[in-house]
Amino acid sequence: MSLRPTVETRKAVPTIEGAGVKLHRAFGFQDPSELDPFLLFDDFRNERPQDYLKGFPWHPHRGIETITYVLSGSVEHGDSLGNTGTLEAGDVQWMTAGSGIMHQEMPHGNERGQMHGFQLWGNLPAAQKMTAPRYQDVTAKDIPEVIDDDGTRVRVIVGSFWGRTGPVDGIAADPQYLDVSVPAGVKKTFRIDTYRRAFAYVFQGAAAFADASAPAGVLLEKEVAGQEVNIRDLSGDRTLIRFGSGDEVTVQAGPDGVRFLLISGAPINEPIAWHGPIVMNTQEELRQAMRDLRNGSFIQPAH
Template identity: 35%
Template sequence: MNVKSRLFSRPAMDGDGVNIRRVADFNRLLLDPFLMVDEIRSDDKSDFIGGFPPHPHRGIETFTYIRKGGFEHRDQMGNVCAIRAGDVQWMSTGSGVIHSEMPLADAKDGLHGFQIWLNMPAADKMRPARYEDSTATEQRRYENSTGALFYPLAGQWQFEGQSRQGLIQGLAANGAVADLMLAAATADTEAGRASLSLTERGFVGAYIYDGALLGIDDVRYERGEYLLLQSGELELVAANEGAGVLLFAGEPVGEKIVHMGPFVMNTEAEIRQAIEDYQAGRFGKLQASIPAH
């Protein structure tokens, strides 16, 4: 595993007082085509019960993955869906989306999930919005001889020499996301490891959400770190406690952006237009929903 650079997640707050940890780069675009990763993780309802009331987006794609608990998604296109553990949800917001994400009332065991932002190329930023989720799709996880579990969430992957397809296809910039769970060492076995072929990807990244990874000379990379990796044949090795890793791959968009809140466009004028369109009601209207709490 050749680590080119490492970023560190930071505490933040979003929505109606939701506590998160965030890795974001809207300036140097080191994560291109990805822009941001938010991790929500708590067994304390006060950290997330406020959820994310109705808000707009333009010019990005949002990809949500739930590991524990769940959210109810609503948008102005008429989509209403409960996203639960193992589910993913994708919105290509294009010219405009209004949506809300509220914690499910029947989620009793806390919440752990991620929302990922991808940049859209300028040529696609004003196309009609698209929505898809995996709630009706079979969840498939793949295990290797070390007990590593690979869960392809989006795009195409090569895991242990086999092609594996994610739950959702068609993300911007050939984006791909996967969850890799590496087993802890035992008295009889070493910690888990896994091989992935990423030779033709312009961007490869890994966010550690559990345990730790070992790099060259047994350098430890800990929970909360986002690693920018060299593309190629990738060998991921867990420390003794095991590791949980969210993997990212894609092709950099390579365009200058302007970011303001929920909008990511290419010029200041486009940002002003997005604000004007939203304030004028041109994004549509979200049907009122009853808060989950």
Template identity: 40%
Template sequence: MQNVTQNSANVTGTRPAARVVAGHPSADGAGVKIHRVAGFQSADFSPFLMIDEIRSENPDDYIAGFPPHPHRGIETLTYMLSGEFEHKDHLGNRGAISQGGAQWMRAGRGIIHSEMPSQGESGMHGFQLWINMPAKDKMADPDWRDVQPEQVREVTLDEQGSMIRLIAGQWQVAGEPECAPLLDTSASAAVADLRLAAGAEIKLPLPAAHTVLVYIYRGVLDTGRGVVERGNLVLFGAGESVQLIAAEEMGALVLHGNPLNEPIAHYGPFVMNTREQIEQAVRDYNNGTLTD
């Protein structure tokens, strides 16, 4: 399945699967092998920009990590299923997250940070999301926060082991409003880790105005109009809820957020609104004033 026509009549109903975006192998940092889904120039991704998945049992694929590098104009959210990453930045922030933990970083006007893995026996499996910032906030002060595994809210969904882990933003699960520990993401961006037993399903009410994306990292999602396998992302159309069905045991990141509807200019680690702003970010970094 690649494209499914959106049905505007569903604005008050269940969102249809509108489009499937395939992930592709790539590399970043000091040669870290990743699986990437990018949507920098896709308005229907907003406020999300990119999802990188690191998944390997071979330390050679990831141990070089992401040495010190800059960012401006974005937020990142890193979430680990196995392995460990340590964050350090020019502000003096330092912290490690491991299985089930997450960290959020706001680059704002400028941050220089590193993310380095430890060499665990269980390999490395995790994700980093890039989230766009509204134009009015792109030059805000940088910030960082981590959430350890025990701080993440887990909700059991059935007796077969289905569950959802609420990482960022506002959710409603089983009729109850839920707040994830990370609430300061721009554009009301929200992230959850959904794990469904084979044949299980869940219906999640979500703000009708929000973009909804689902990235499958294990198993197969049945969209009702076709199945989508691991390593691919499904973008859902208009509606007030999303219904997800596991064709087999499935793990997925569920994302929703308020679209920004602003122009995007992207170059390497910088995401701004105009080419002139990108050129200024490059000059600031080269001049040593990015973080001033």
């Protein structure tokens, strides 16, 4: 086995999207080869309704897949194909935009006004850029959760892990999307196939990633299970950790435990022509998409 090193750790950056939604962007609109097949990752988390209620009105997508995971509140969605629905806390929607779709996403807070969710964009290979759009809506109760003897919990949203398989299937990047909770002070190793690009995103608590076994580093004053814990390179809330090559990721949870997403996928290794919510392979394909938007032929007839 070979441990994946941490090649980059960075904080998500505040930004505004849609009609004024305040969110944090972990990556996106930069070098798309870094985390190929993934293009963008947003953390939309607010406690003030005025920061999210205007939502994401009608906008187009082509050539990508969008993965929306709701933790608190809800998201109403509708599209140009007549689909409508609401994602509640714990639900996931995997939308394959393919040849083109117009849709809107309107967030709502819970009883305390809180809204929290994530959106990940996955690229589609050239052979599937113009495939028919489709949705996979998955409710929280249908997402398997595995609990290990040490209290580690993993929700398996996509892919297979610890003998369980997530309900979302048929995704081009053959991804693995896990919601991981590790108790205070516990050190845990997770297998990831070597051919995948991988990243973690911490959204609760803190932890050290990669080789957390060395005693040198920051001595945390708080004790865990009656023992002081030494942890290096502690990564806290809203932190992206990008991993190098290998087949294992090791994490040691901090004194308050940690919850993070662990996401990996097979790189597509194709050229990218990208403008906003449209991602194609060539500039001519991108120009054609813009022409289709202007002349009303963006939505392709069903075959």
